[in-house]
Amino acid sequence: MSDSMASSTTTAPLLIEIGCEEIPAGVAPRMGEALQQAVAACLSDAGITTSPLKLGVTPRRLLLHTEACPTMQADREEIIWGPPERVAFKDGEPTGAAHGFAKKCGLPLEAFTLADKGDGKGNYMRATRQITGRAVVEIVAEAMPDILRKLPSPKQMRWQDGVTRNDAFIRPVRWIVARLGDTPIDFSFAGIRSGLISRGHRIHGSSGELDVRDPFGWLMGQYVHADRDNRRALIAEQLQAAAAAQGVQLVADAALLDEVTDLVEWPVAIAARYDDDFLRLPEQVSRIELKHHQRCFSAHDGAGHVSPVFFTVANIESPQPELVAHGNARVVNARLADAAFYFDRDPQQSLDARVEKLSEIVFQDGLGMVGDQVRRMRAFVLDNATALGVDANHAQRAALLCKSDLTTGLVAEFPELQGYMGGIYAKMDGEHEAVADAIAHHYAPTGADDALPANAIARAIGISERTDKLLGYFHLGRIPTASADPFGLRRAAIGLVRLLTDARYPVEMTLQKVIDEAAKQWNQQRVTIAISEETKAKAHDFVIERLFGLAPQLGFSKACIDAAIHSSENRPLYREAMIAEYLMRFASSEPGQAIAAANKRIANILRKTDVVTSEVDPARFSETAEQSLYDALCAAEAEFATIMQRGDFENDMLTALAMLAGLREDVDQFFDDVMVMAEDAAIRTNRLALLARLRKLFLNIADVGRLS
Amino acid sequence: MLTFQDLILTLQQFWAKQGCVVQQPYDSSMGAGTFHPATFLRVLDDQNWSTAYVQPCRRPTDGRYGENPNRLQHYYQFQVILKPAPEDILERYLDSLRTIGIDPALHDIRFVEDDWESPTLGAWGLGWEVWLNGMEITQFTYFQQVGSIELSRTPGEITYGLERLAMYIQGVENVFDLVWVENEAGEQVTYGEVFHRNEVEFSRYNFDAADTDWLHTQFDRAEQACGELAGQQLVLPAYEEVMKASHAFNLLDARGAISVAERQRFIGRVRGLARTVARAYAGVEA
Numbered sequence: 001m002s003d004s005m006a007s008s009t010t011t012a013p014l015l016i017e018i019g020c021e022e023i024p025a026g027v028a029p030r031m032g033e034a035l036q037q038a039v040a041a042c043l044s045d046a047g048i049t050t051s052p053l054k055l056g057v058t059p060r061r062l063l064l065h066t067e068a069c070p071t072m073q074a075d076r077e078e079i080i081w082g083p084p085e086r087v088a089f090k091d092g093e094p095t096g097a098a099h100g101f102a103k104k105c106g107l108p109l110e111a112f113t114l115a116d117k118g119d120g121k122g123n124y125m126r127a128t129r130q131i132t133g134r135a136v137v138e139i140v141a142e143a144m145p146d147i148l149r150k151l152p153s154p155k156q157m158r159w160q161d162g163v164t165r166n167d168a169f170i171r172p173v174r175w176i177v178a179r180l181g182d183t184p185i186d187f188s189f190a191g192i193r194s195g196l197i198s199r200g201h202r203i204h205g206s207s208g209e210l211d212v213r214d215p216f217g218w219l220m221g222q223y224v225h226a227d228r229d230n231r232r233a234l235i236a237e238q239l240q241a242a243a244a245a246q247g248v249q250l251v252a253d254a255a256l257l258d259e260v261t262d263l264v265e266w267p268v269a270i271a272a273r274y275d276d277d278f279l280r281l282p283e284q285v286s287r288i289e290l291k292h293h294q295r296c297f298s299a300h301d302g303a304g305h306v307s308p309v310f311f312t313v314a315n316i317e318s319p320q321p322e323l324v325a326h327g328n329a330r331v332v333n334a335r336l337a338d339a340a341f342y343f344d345r346d347p348q349q350s351l352d353a354r355v356e357k358l359s360e361i362v363f364q365d366g367l368g369m370v371g372d373q374v375r376r377m378r379a380f381v382l383d384n385a386t387a388l389g390v391d392a393n394h395a396q397r398a399a400l401l402c403k404s405d406l407t408t409g410l411v412a413e414f415p416e417l418q419g420y421m422g423g424i425y426a427k428m429d430g431e432h433e434a435v436a437d438a439i440a441h442h443y444a445p446t447g448a449d450d451a452l453p454a455n456a457i458a459r460a461i462g463i464s465e466r467t468d469k470l471l472g473y474f475h476l477g478r479i480p481t482a483s484a485d486p487f488g489l490r491r492a493a494i495g496l497v498r499l500l501t502d503a504r505y506p507v508e509m510t511l512q513k514v515i516d517e518a519a520k521q522w523n524q525q526r527v528t529i530a531i532s533e534e535t536k537a538k539a540h541d542f543v544i545e546r547l548f549g550l551a552p553q554l555g556f557s558k559a560c561i562d563a564a565i566h567s568s569e570n571r572p573l574y575r576e577a578m579i580a581e582y583l584m585r586f587a588s589s590e591p592g593q594a595i596a597a598a599n600k601r602i603a604n605i606l607r608k609t610d611v612v613t614s615e616v617d618p619a620r621f622s623e624t625a626e627q628s629l630y631d632a633l634c635a636a637e638a639e640f641a642t643i644m645q646r647g648d649f650e651n652d653m654l655t656a657l658a659m660l661a662g663l664r665e666d667v668d669q670f671f672d673d674v675m676v677m678a679e680d681a682a683i684r685t686n687r688l689a690l691l692a693r694l695r696k697l698f699l700n701i702a703d704v705g706r707l708s
Numbered sequence: 709m710l711t712f713q714d715l716i717l718t719l720q721q722f723w724a725k726q727g728c729v730v731q732q733p734y735d736s737s738m739g740a741g742t743f744h745p746a747t748f749l750r751v752l753d754d755q756n757w758s759t760a761y762v763q764p765c766r767r768p769t770d771g772r773y774g775e776n777p778n779r780l781q782h783y784y785q786f787q788v789i790l791k792p793a794p795e796d797i798l799e800r801y802l803d804s805l806r807t808i809g810i811d812p813a814l815h816d817i818r819f820v821e822d823d824w825e826s827p828t829l830g831a832w833g834l835g836w837e838v839w840l841n842g843m844e845i846t847q848f849t850y851f852q853q854v855g856s857i858e859l860s861r862t863p864g865e866i867t868y869g870l871e872r873l874a875m876y877i878q879g880v881e882n883v884f885d886l887v888w889v890e891n892e893a894g895e896q897v898t899y900g901e902v903f904h905r906n907e908v909e910f911s912r913y914n915f916d917a918a919d920t921d922w923l924h925t926q927f928d929r930a931e932q933a934c935g936e937l938a939g940q941q942l943v944l945p946a947y948e949e950v951m952k953a954s955h956a957f958n959l960l961d962a963r964g965a966i967s968v969a970e971r972q973r974f975i976g977r978v979r980g981l982a983r984t985v986a987r988a989y990a991g992v993e994a
Contacts, residue, residue, distance in 0.1 A: 021798060022819035022836060024821035171834070172793075172850070202798075295820075296842070315816060315818060316813060318816065323815055324816045324841050326841070327815065327816075327840065327842055327876070328841055330841075334881075
C-alpha cells in the first residue's frame with residue numbers, strides 16, 4: 001500500500017477527558033501516560049499528524065488535549081495486487097479467478113493492468129484505488145472503547161448493570177468528554193456516552209462544558225490543577241512557603257510528594273503541630289506516623305532537630321484551615337500517644353529478656369519459631385565470624401537480639417520500625433554500640449535500590465537470615481514461580497547477592513559454603529530439619545539466577561559473570577564479581593575477543609573427544625606452530641604460578657588476564673597451521689592434550705570461552 | 709450539640725429519605741455490619757436492595773478493659789447498602805456528612821484508596837477509606853465478590869464508624885466522655901455510663917474467662933449445623949450458624965487459644981461455611 005497525501009489542512013482542537021471516582025495514588029499517572037500513548041498511536045497509525053498531545057492527570061480525571069488535529073484523514077491511493085498473470089489469464093482471456101478478484105475488490109476488471117511486482121515471478125494483476133480519508137472523529141471514536149479497556153491498572157472493578165458490565169476500570173467512570181472542535185467524538189464505554197460536559201472540583205467546582213480550546217484553563221476556574229507536574233511543583237512550593245512561615249525546615253520526600261500530588265486536585269498546604277511531649281520519641285516514629293499513616297510532611301527546626309510542626313496538603317481551600325490543622329493534629333496526637341505509651345513501657349523488659357518470647361512467634365508454619373531462627377543465625381555468625389570479617393562476640397550478640405523488637409508494643413503498632421527500634425532499645429539496654437548499630441540495620445537492603453548497611457555485623461546477619469529463609473522455604477517446596485513470590489524469596493536472594501558480591505566488605509566464603517553453613521544450622525537445631533542436597537542445589541541455582549539478573553546493575557554482563565563462576569576455582573562471590581568486571585574490559589579488547597573465540601573452539605573440540613590427558617610430548621610436534629604455542633604456554637604457566645604467589649588477588653587477576661591475552665598470536669597461528677584431528681592417533685592425542693592444558697590454564701581464572 | 713443518639717437518628721432519617729429500608733441490628737454477635745444478612749445475603753441476588761441500619765460489632769481482641777480512650781471490644785457501625793450503587797453515591801454520602809454538621813467546604817474530606825477484603829466471608833471489594841481532616845471515619849466499598857461468589861450486580865457499601873465520628877463532632881478525646889443523650893435541663897448520659905461496665909466485664913470475659921473448650925465445641929457444632937441446615941435449604945438459619953462460628957473463633961483468638969498456624973485453618977473453615985450458605989442462597993449447585 002502506498003500513500004500519496006492530498007492536502008487537507010483543516011484542523012481543530014482535540015479533547016478527551018475520562019472522569020472517574022477517586023483513582024488510587026500512583027495509578028493515575030501511569031494510566032494517563034498509557035492513554036496518551038494509545039491515542040497518539042491510533043492517530044499516527046491513521047496517518048494523522050497533530051500538534052503535541054498534552055496530558056492532564058488528577059485523582060478524578062485523565063485529560064488529553066491538543067490544539068491542532070486534522071479533522072479529516074488525507075485521501076490516499078492504495079495499490080492492489082491480484083493473482084499472477086498465469087492464473088488470471090488463460091489463452092489471453094481473463095479467468096474466473098480474475099473476475100472473482102475484481103469483484104471482491106469492488107472494481108471493474110478494466111481497472112486492472114498487468115504489472116511487475118519486482119519479485120522476479122512475472123506479472124500480476126494490479127489496480128489503484130482511491131481511498132477517501134475518513135473523519136478523524138470516527139477513527140478516534142472507534143478506537144476509544146478498546147483503548148480504555150486496555151489501560152493498565154493493578155486491580156479493576158465492575159460497577160454497573162447491563163450489557164456493558166464487563167467494561168471494568170480502576171474505579172467507576174462517571175463522565176467522558178470527547179470532541180474535535182465542535183464535532184463530538186461519539187462513543188460509549190462502561191455505559192457512559194461521551195459528551196461535552198465535565199465536572200469541576202468535588203466541593204468547590206460545578207459541572208459545565210469543558211472548554212475545547214483551553215480545558216486546563218477552564219478546569220483551573222473549577223478549582224482543578226489538571227497539569228500534574230505543575231500541581232506537584234505547586235505543592236512543593238506551598239510546603240516550602242509554609243515551612244518558612246513556621247520557621248522550620250521541611251524534610252524533603254519525593255515519594256510522599258508524588259503520592260500527595262495524586263490525592264488532590266486543588267492543593268493547599270496547611271501547617272499543623274503535634275504535642276511537644278512527643279518530641280522525646282525517636283525521630284522515625286513521628287516520621288513514619290506522619291508519612292505512612294497520614295501522608296503528612298515532617299520538619300526540622302533550625303538546629304536540625306525534629307520539629308513538632310508538620311504539614312498536610314488539603315484538597316480544599318477551607319475558610320477555616322485551622323479546622324483541618326486541628327483535625328490532623330488530633331489524629332497524630334492520638335497515634336503518637338499510643339507510640340509513647342509503648343515507648344515508655346517497652347524498655348521495662350530488655351531485648352535479652354525478650355528473646356525467650358520469640359519462641360512463641362511463628363517463623364513459618366512447618367519451620368518452627370522465630371526463637372529457633374535467631375539461634376540458627378547466632379550459630380552461623382559465630383561459626384563463620386572470621387570469614388564474615390566480624391568480631392565474633394559482638395556478632396553473636398547482635399544476631400541473638402536482632403528480632404527481639406518484634407515483641408515490643410511499638411513495633412507491633414508500627415511494623416515499619418522493626419530493626420530501627422531494636423537498635424534504639426539495644427542502646428537503652430546498654431548493649432555495645434556495634435551491636436545496637438547492627439540490629440538497627442540488619443534488614444537492609446529491603447529494595448533493589450536500597451543502600452547496603454555500612455556495618456559488617458549487620459551484613460553478616462543479613463546474609464545468614466536470607467540464606468536461612470531460602471533454605472527453609474525451599475525445603476517446604478515453596479519455590480517462587482514467575483508470577484508469584486508470596487514469601488519474598490526473590491527479594492531475599494537479590495539482597496543476598498548484593499551482600500556477597502560487595503568487595504568493600506569481603507565475605508570470604510563461597511556461595512556453596514554459605515549455603516552449607518546455613519543448612520548445617522537447620523540440621524543441628526533442637527528440632528532438626530534436614531535440608532537435603534537437592535534443596536541446597538535448588539537454592540544455589542536460584543541465587544545464581546538472581547546473580548545473572550543483577551549483573552548489569554553490578555557492573556558486568558551476564559556472560560562475564562557466567563564465565564567467572566565457571567572457572568576451575570571455588571571462589572567467594574565478591575571475587576567472582578571482581579573477575580567479571582575485569583572480563584568486561586577483557587572481552588571488549590581485540591585480543592580478548594580472539595582469545596575468547598579460541599577458547600570456545602577448544603572447549604567444543606575437547607567436548608567431542610574423550611581424551612583426558614594433558615600430558616604433552618614435545619617430541620611428537622610436527623608443526624612449528626605447535627612448538628611455538630607449547631613454548632608460550634609453558635612460559636605462561638610459569639608466569640601464572642609466579643603471579644599467583646604474590647597473593648594480591650585483585651592485581652594478580654588483572655596481570656594474569658593481560659598476560660594470557662598475550663597468547664593470542666600463538667593460538668591463532670596454531671589454528672591456522674595445525675590440523676588438530678590428525679589421522680595419526682598419537683599426534684592427535686598430543687595436540688588435544690596441548691589444547692587441554694591451554695584451557696586448564698585459562699580455567700584458573702574463568703571459562704573465557706563463554707564470552708564469545 | 710449532636711448527641712450520640714442524634715447522630716444515629718439523623719443518619720437513619722437521611723438514608724430513609726434515600727429510599728433505604730431502615731432495619732434494626734441483627735440479634736446475634738458479629739464482627740462487622742457486613743455480617744448482617746441484610747448485607748451478606750441480600751447482595752448475592754439480582755434484586756434492587758437498599759438498606760441502612762446500626763449494627764453493634766464485637767471485636768474481642770480490641771478490648772482494653774475500658775482503659776483506652778479509643779479502643780472498644782463492642783462498638784457501633786452504621787451500615788448502608790445501595791444495590792445497585794447509584795451514579796451519585798459519593799455525592800449522597802457527602803450530603804449525609806452535611807446533615808450531621810460536617811461541611812466538606814470547611815473540612816478536608818478525602819477518598820483514600822483502601823481495597824477491602826474479608827477472608828472469613830470470602831469477600832472483597834474496591835473503594836476507599838474516607839478521611840475527615842486526616843481521620844478515617846468511613847469505609848466505602850464496591851463489593852465485587854461475597855461468599856466466594858462473583859456478584860452480578862455491584863452494591864455500594866458505606867460503613868460509618870459512629871464513635872469516632874461522634875467524638876470528632878463533639879470534640880471529645882475519650883470515647884467514654886461522648887454524650888449519648890442530653891435532656892432539656894442539660895442533664896447528660898454519657899457513653900461511659902451506658903457501656904463502660906460492659907467494656908470492663910467483657911474484656912475480662914474475652915481475654916480471661918471465656919470457656920475455650922465450650923467455644924471449640926460451639927464452633928464445631930455450628931459448623932456441622934450450618935452444613936446440615938444449608939442442605940435442607942434453611943439458608944437463613946444456616947447463615948446464623950456462620951455468624952456463631954465466626955464469633956466463637958474471634959473469642960478463641962482473643963483467649964490466645966489458637967496458634968498462628970491454626971488461625972489460617974479456622975478462617976478457611978468459616979469461609980467454607982460462608983461459601984456454602986452463599987451458594988445455597990444464590991441457588992448455585994454445590
